[in-house]
Amino acid sequence: ALRWHSGWERAWKSPAPKKKYDVVIVGAGGHGLATAYYLGKNHGIRNVAVIEKGWLGGGNTGRNTTIIRSNYLQDPSAAIYEKARSLYENLSQDLNYNVMFSPRGLLMLAQTHHEVRGYRRTVYANNLQGVTTEWIEPAKVKELVPIMNIEGPRYPVLGALYQARGGTARHDAVAWGYARACSAMGMDIIQQCEVTGVRTLNGQVQGIDTTRGAIDCAKLAIVVAGHSSVLAEMSGFRLPIESMALQALVSEPIKPCMDVVVMANTVHGYMSQSDKGEMVIGGGTDGFNNYTQRGSWQHVEETTRALIETFPMLSRLKMLRQWGGIVDMTGDRSPILSKTSVGGIFVNCGWGTGGFKAIPGSGWAMAELVAKGEPGPLAAEFGLDRFKEGRFIDESVAAGVAH
Numbered sequence: 038a039l040r041w042h043s044g045w046e047r048a049w050k051s052p053a054p055k056k057k058y059d060v061v062i063v064g065a066g067g068h069g070l071a072t073a074y075y076l077g078k079n080h081g082i083r084n085v086a087v088i089e090k091g092w093l094g095g096g097n098t099g100r101n102t103t104i105i106r107s108n109y110l111q112d113p114s115a116a117i118y119e120k121a122r123s124l125y126e127n128l129s130q131d132l133n134y135n136v137m138f139s140p141r142g143l144l145m146l147a148q149t150h151h152e153v154r155g156y157r158r159t160v161y162a163n164n165l166q167g168v169t170t171e172w173i174e175p176a177k178v179k180e181l182v183p184i185m186n187i188e189g190p191r192y193p194v195l196g197a198l199y200q201a202r203g204g205t206a207r208h209d210a211v212a213w214g215y216a217r218a219c220s221a222m223g224m225d226i227i228q229q230c231e232v233t234g235v236r237t238l239n240g241q242v243q244g245i246d247t248t249r250g251a252i253d254c255a256k257l258a259i260v261v262a263g264h265s266s267v268l269a270e271m272s273g274f275r276l277p278i279e280s281m282a283l284q285a286l287v288s289e290p291i292k293p294c295m296d297v298v299v300m301a302n303t304v305h306g307y308m309s310q311s312d313k314g315e316m317v318i319g320g321g322t323d324g325f326n327n328y329t330q331r332g333s334w335q336h337v338e339e340t341t342r343a344l345i346e347t348f349p350m351l352s353r354l355k356m357l358r359q360w361g362g363i364v365d366m367t368g369d370r371s372p373i374l375s376k377t378s379v380g381g382i383f384v385n386c387g388w389g390t391g392g393f394k395a396i397p398g399s400g401w402a403m404a405e406l407v408a409k410g411e412p413g414p415l416a417a418e419f420g421l422d423r424f425k426e427g428r429f430i431d432e433s434v435a436a437g438v439a440h
């Protein structure tokens with residue numbers, strides 16, 4: 038039967054770069070591709086190239102643990118993450134590509150009294166922000182996750198912050214779906230093309246140098262996550278970003294045993310079950326800055342040890358593989374969507390350990406910023422000026438991942 042599997046049309050074209058574009062986006066991760074998509078869809082700007090040094094989706098977009106939620110504390114965060122979550126609800130239909138959005142429910146466990154107070158506060162904030170979350174008691178947690186030990190003894194489960202329409206999506210499909218839609222709009226997605234320099238004249242962007250030649254552009258969007266500081270340096274400014282590896286691992290596949298996503302931020306680990314049956318597990322970032330896209334033994338041990346009291350079944354599971362991605366951390370754990378000191382250059386970065394869930398909302402807001410030259414309501418609070426003004430959007434608790 039497989040002999041018919043030939044001559045398939047490519048999902049996206051692989052053109053040679055043109056000499057000039059209205060907008061060049063560096064980075065074909067989810068955020069870069071979503072920015073391109075909403076530039077075309079919402080603003081009619083289609084003379085766009087997305088430049089990628091590797092393969093599209095090969096950065097953090099293809100390395101994350103696919104958790105989607107919008108249970109943040111501060112108003113600007115709740116707005117952009119909830120916009121993203123609500124776009125995820127219909128993304129498969131919008132892109133005509135199955136991104137396997139699975140709003141299976143997400144729990145953030147409270148395992149200290151401090152966390153109980155913190156998450157109750159988040160529920161109140163979310164209710165005011167129009168984000169549907171609720172506080173649930175231990176018995177309800179046990180009902181939702183029968184395999185969980187809620188008794189302790191070290192870290193009993195005291196309740197949880199529950200978002201019923203949080204969940205997961207297939208990370209590659211999100212990148213592929215956006216890429217196919219961008220290509221269909223006539224945009225150029227250029228892979229295996231590294232940006233090596235940014236050309237400016239009198240404080241205005243002129244274009245980029247790449248391993249496939251020079252490309253001119255009227256506007257440049259830098260959307261490269263862990264390499265944001267590198268691109269900023271090429272452009273002649275600095276960013277308040279630190280890069281470090283975040284790791285994850287999966288177990289051997291087992292029969293369905295947990296149909297929600299669980300984050301246990303005090304012991305520090307989180308877990309969901311993939312459609313293939315693997316337990317998808319992650320912990321905190323590496324404790325030092327680095328550009329290492331790989332896993333390490335220490336993390337396998339630390340993360341499984343952290344989760345084992347709450348999930349005793351983990352003690353008998355074999356781990357199958359592990360990996361890492363380079364995440365871009367800001368001091369307040371909130372993203373940057375901003376103009377820069379160079380005319381025509383915009384940055385979208387700082388999503389750190391939590392940007393997969395934000396992809397549609399971030400792309401929507403970034404497209405508006407690039408198209409109009411000024412941020413719209415979703416991006417307005419996330420400018421670089423907040424670091425000078427001390428106007429931080431502190432999400433170090435909601436980020437949920439130790440750093």
Ligand code: FAD
Pocket residue numbers: 063064065066067068069088089090091092093094095096097098099100101102103104105230231232233260261262263264283284285319360361362363364388389390391392393394395
């Ligand atoms: P990327 O997908 O990294 O894309 C940036 C692209 O830029 C890369 O493809 C890179 O090759 C390219 N690039 C870099 N330099 C250049 C250059 N010079 N020239 C051309 N191209 C260049 N978030 C969640 O919301 N939920 C989760 O469960 C979650 N889990 C995570 C687990 C792990 C292990 C990791 C690593 C991250 C996790 N995240 C999670 C975070 C999330 O993955 C990222 O915030 C998000 O994917 C960032 O997307 P991006 O498009 O900005 O970056």
Ligand code: PYC
Pocket residue numbers: 102104105106307319390391392436437438
């Ligand atoms: O942001 O929800 C998140 C997350 C979970 C695991 C890594 N990031």
